[in-house]
Structure formats: C-alpha cells, structure tokens
Amino acid sequence: MDLRVLAGDPVDPALGAQLTVTVGSENLGGEAVPFVRVTKGEVRTILVGQARTDGDRIDVAIRAMWSENGGWHREHWRGGDVSELLKHPAHLIPDGQQKGVISKAIAEGSRNTVSELRGLRYEMERQVADLLAQRRNTALRLVMAQLIELSIALSRARDQARDTLREVRTPGVVRHCEAMDVELGEEITRLQSLLSSVSTFAVAQEGETQQRFNTLAAAAAAGLGLPALILSLYGADDYLPFTWDTAWRALAPIAGVLVLAAGVILPRLPGRATAMNFLKAFGLIAGLIGVLLIAGLLAP
Structure with missing residues (x-):
C-alpha cells in the first residue's frame, strides 16, 4: 500500500x-x-x-x-x-x-x-x-x-x-x-x-452487602414477628375468613408495623438511602399485605 x-x-x-x-x-x-x-x-x-x-x-x-x-x-x-x-x-x-x-x-x-x-x-x-x-x-x-x-x-x-x-x-x-x-x-x-x-x-x-442483608432480615423479622405474636396470643378465628370489614382491622396493624420498621431501618442501611429504596420497600409491603388479604379471603 x-x-x-x-x-x-x-x-x-x-x-x-x-x-x-x-x-x-x-x-x-x-x-x-x-x-x-x-x-x-x-x-x-x-x-x-x-x-x-x-x-x-x-x-x-x-x-x-x-x-x-x-x-x-x-x-x-x-x-x-x-x-x-x-x-x-x-x-x-x-x-x-x-x-x-x-x-x-x-x-x-x-x-x-x-x-x-x-x-x-x-x-x-x-x-x-x-x-x-x-x-x-x-x-x-x-x-x-x-x-x-x-x-x-x-x-x-x-x-x-x-x-x-x-x-x-x-x-x-x-x-x-x-x-x-x-x-x-x-x-x-x-x-x-x-x-x-x-x-x-x-x-x-461485600461486608456492606452482608450487613445490609442482616439489617433487612432483622427488619422483616420485627415487622412480621410482632403481629404474628399478637395474633397467636389472641387468635385470628374471629377474622377468618376475611370480609372487607374484618380485613382492614386484621391487616392494618401488620401494615403499620411493617411501614414503621421500613421507615426506621432504611435510613440506617449502609450506603445512601434513595427514594427508589423507599418505593421498593413500600411496594414489597403492599405485595405482602396483598398476599395475606387473598389468603384470608380464601380461608375456609
């Protein structure tokens, strides 16, 4: 060339x-x-x-x-x-x-x-x-x-x-x-x-990821464990199967505790808490409450 x-x-x-x-x-x-x-x-x-x-x-x-x-x-x-x-x-x-x-x-x-x-x-x-x-x-x-x-x-x-x-x-x-x-x-x-x-x-x-997982696991345990303990002490038979009138009374405490746990834990996670983190957390809570609602409606 x-x-x-x-x-x-x-x-x-x-x-x-x-x-x-x-x-x-x-x-x-x-x-x-x-x-x-x-x-x-x-x-x-x-x-x-x-x-x-x-x-x-x-x-x-x-x-x-x-x-x-x-x-x-x-x-x-x-x-x-x-x-x-x-x-x-x-x-x-x-x-x-x-x-x-x-x-x-x-x-x-x-x-x-x-x-x-x-x-x-x-x-x-x-x-x-x-x-x-x-x-x-x-x-x-x-x-x-x-x-x-x-x-x-x-x-x-x-x-x-x-x-x-x-x-x-x-x-x-x-x-x-x-x-x-x-x-x-x-x-x-x-x-x-x-x-x-x-x-x-x-x-x-890697250590931060493990810490984040442990924190989220603790939040989930607190958010679900406390309502579960209350229901186990006082029973859930009066609410099942769900009607629209009883559903909110049974699920509102669970939702409230989960939202409170998310609000306390997310700002304390390693790294920067963003609006997307909160949206994902509340979306997960909504999904979990939805599953409990459907299960309660279908209970015998």
Missing part, C-alpha cells in the same frame, strides 16, 4: 514522504521502533507493536490489540489499515535523512500516545469515583478486569520502548523511548495503585 506518511491531515505536500507500507504481526527486530497508537471512533482500540523503515518501505507489526467494545479487553489482531495512524506527527523529511527522521517521527508519535493512554486511566478513575458515590451501577468485576487489561497494554507498550533502547542508538529515537519508559512506568504504577484501591473497596462492599 503506497501512502504519504507523516504529512499531517490534511496532507501537506511539503511534509512527509511517499512510501510503501506493509502491515503484519511478526516481530521485526533489528532497528524497529515502538508503534503505539490509540485509534479514534465509536469503539477505540489500543495497538501495540513495532515499525521499521527500510529504504522506501515501512514495515509495521501489530503485536497486540485491546478493544474498548464491552469494556477494555485483549483481542486478536486480524489485520487492517493503519494509514490514519501514520499521518502524524507531521515532519519535514530532508533528502538523505529519510530513514533516521522517519524512525524518530514514529517513535515520537508513540510517545505522544502516552498522553492518550493517560486519558484512559483518568476515565477509569472516574468510573471508580462514580461507583464509590453510587452514581452508576457498573459491575465492580468489570471495572477491575479493565484496570488489569489496561495495565497489561501499557506494560506491553513499555516493553517495546525498552526493546528499542537495547537495539537502536539513534539519538532522537533513544530520547523518545526513554521518555516512554519513564512515563509508562508512572502510568502502570498508578493503575496498579487504583486496582489495589478497588480491591479494598470490593472487600468493603
């Missing part, structure tokens, strides 16, 4: 060079430089690989890919067009310096991509903050899985920079790869710290 690379978008005829671009997945070795990019669009992807300039050709090898579809996860690279990813950064390429300048420019583009990867880390931090504040209901397991996947992606990108430092001595390339190594190391540390925090939160959330 013939392509004018590093000429910007829209293309500036004074910049870049017309080259043949080949794309594969095999390790290039030699004087390959890191090729790390984040694609745009509705579903973003992270591409981690290498690029090598050889005369009038650029060989690109995509070693790993992560897709945002359904949460960040590793996918198999099935080939594709990388022309959009080779338009930037735009560079003037003097005659006779094509190989060195192009290699340096591709490494610079990979270093620039670190800021986009940092932006992905910010997005994950926002998801965690929304979870803690109960502003969204994203599954905690999915968030943890994405943090691990992003950490792996950044580690693979860092490996490409380190491999280049061992093989290439071009000053401009070395400078960009050293910066990638440091910056990606910082991002990986922050992702792992965030993952540790989320793991701690998961343990706390």
